[in-house]
Amino acid sequence: MNDDEIAKAFADIKPEDFFRDTSALDRITYTSEHAHLTTGKNHFNGFVDAHVQRSKEQTDSEHGFHAFSTLHNPTEQRHFHPDDDETAHQYAERLAREAQDMQATWFFTAMLAPGRAYSGDEVPPDIDADNPEELAAAIESGALHLSICWFAQDNEEVPPFRRSGIITLDSDGHPESSIEGEIDADSNPFHYVMGNHA
Numbered sequence: 580m581n582d583d584e585i586a587k588a589f590a591d592i593k594p595e596d597f598f599r600d601t602s603a604l605d606r607i608t609y610t611s612e613h614a615h616l617t618t619g620k621n622h623f624n625g626f627v628d629a630h631v632q633r634s635k636e637q638t639d640s641e642h643g644f645h646a647f648s649t650l651h652n653p654t655e656q657r658h659f660h661p662d663d664d665e666t667a668h669q670y671a672e673r674l675a676r677e678a679q680d681m682q683a684t685w686f687f688t689a690m691l692a693p694g695r696a697y698s699g700d701e702v703p704p705d706i707d708a709d710n711p712e713e714l715a716a717a718i719e720s721g722a723l724h725l726s727i728c729w730f731a732q733d734n735e736e737v738p739p740f741r742r743s744g745i746i747t748l749d750s751d752g753h754p755e756s757s758i759e760g761e762i763d764a765d766s767n768p769f770h771y772v773m774g775n776h777a
Contacts, residue, residue: 594691599681602673603650603657603718617653620740623685624761626651627742630687633753634727635746643752644691644727646670648769650678651685661690663688671768678773688730688769693718724748724755730762739773 580732609617616622630649639645648659648670657677661670667690678686693714704722707713717723732739744759764770 592723594720601657601677605658607656607658608692609654609656614653618649618684618735620733620735622692623731623740624742626685627687627731630689630731631729631744631746634689634729635757638727638748638752638754646688646690648674648686648688650674650681650683652681652683655681657681667768671772674769675774683773684731684734684771686734686773687729687731688772689727692726692728693723694726694728695723696745696760699711725752727754728762730767730769734773737764743767 615701616625626649634644634688646661650657650659659674659677661667665673676684676686677683704717706717706723714723718725724747726748728743729746730741732741741761743757743762744757746757747755749755762770
């Protein structure tokens with residue numbers, strides 16, 4: 580191949596050919612038949628419940644659980660996975676850009692992490708989340724459990740409606756228990772994906 584042939588091969592390429600409007604792995608466009616299911620708190624709760632069930636079922640699949648997120652607006656749904664080199668905060672920032680771009684109204688995310696549910700009067704152990712040795716010791720002692728932590732938000736009303744929970748896994752990686760409760764915004768990198776609401 581000579582220089583002229585190479586130049587011809589790239590002659591019709593424009594910068595906009597490399598633009599992408601989303602980093603979503605896939606997207607589903609709702610049909611008019613689904614329009615009545617894409618808004619409202621009852622439908623949001625159904626959306627969340629289906630995603631929590633998907634999270635549990637994924638642990639029993641051949642490939643095991645993989646972190647995932649869904650952004651929704653009344654016309655479409657977009658699905659995401661974190662990149663291998665993305666931190667949770669970088670992933671949350673990417674999702675926030677996507678949510679703003681598509682004017683998302685619903686959001687769900689689930690991620691594998693060491694965690695534990697606590698009642699309001701319990702004081703959780705002081706564990707440095709950035710210290711792998713401390714985390715391993717906490718899991719070994721039972722202070723933390725390998726879990727699927729999930730978070731969801733509906734922005735159709737102000738203030739937004741949020742749900743969150745934890746699915747603890749047994750030693751074989753299968754769902755053991757599921758608890759729904761509040762996640763502290765300070766320890767949740769996904770709390771502001773849908774905007775800085777109260």
